[in-house]
Amino acid sequence: MPIEYSQREKSYELYRKGKREGTWDPDDYDLEGDRADWQQFSDEEQHRFLATCSGFYDGEEDVTRTLAPYMMALDALPNEEMPFDTVQEEMYLAQQVYEEAKHTDLFSRYFEEVFDTQETAPYREGGYQEQGYSTDNLYDTADDLMAAIDSGDRTELVYALGEAYLNYMGIVEAQLARGGYLSFDQMIELKAEQMGRDVVLESFQESIGKVRQDETRHIENGRWILQQLTEAEPDIVADVYEPRIEEYVENRLLSGPLYEDQPFEGYDQHKIGKQVVQYLQDTIDYIGADQFDRYDDVRAAMKKQQAAD
């Protein structure tokens, strides 16, 4: 089936953008300066910074390893019955999986050359995994997609894809990763202030800036597909999206802080929390808030949930 160049959809446009922006190389960054800076972090600061980096290193590997079934599930859909072109979306995901591999590559190199370790587990205790949500869940999501492919049932495929895109792009990328970037920003800024410097871990900040740029495209594409799937099966909002969002809000937004100890003087968790709620609202607004029964207004829904607990 030809792809009409005059009928490029959102995913194709983002793919084209990715060809221009997504070609950076983790090997291009000189890490000597970062290595020297890292020695200036106290043990507690190193541990806290490594906790967030470990979540990312593991997470980038998890997203790299679990994206392939999304392409297969899209390919199993009857394209002509869908409100979007599944082939253009498959092209987009082909690019995304390469970018996720590159993000894994970046963290792998940074751990090796700056942190002097490849271990993540010791830094993750008490973190994401114990709070009832982590990128580990993406393996189950991938299994669910494979089961839907086997069934060959259109609604089952659309529902499984809706849950998968919500977990991966809607929560892992749009919520967890972006919350992590805000945490990096604060830790680095506070450390620079403490050292009387304009900038520390300069190569980390520059390369993570590239990761963030890639992730912005991943999130936008994910939101667009969530919206398209809603058009294909309007009940998906009540049946799949809202229960999954409720679980996330319960486990992550209404639970206590992720890390009890905060060695960076002046660190403001509350500010990050507020921003993360706004990200969720943005995803819901993109899909269409009027389609939502309980989460059209995230702040109001959270208040209600809190009162009920």
Ligand SMILES: [Fe+2]
């Ligand atoms: Fe990534």
Ligand SMILES: [Fe+2]
């Ligand atoms: Fe991503």
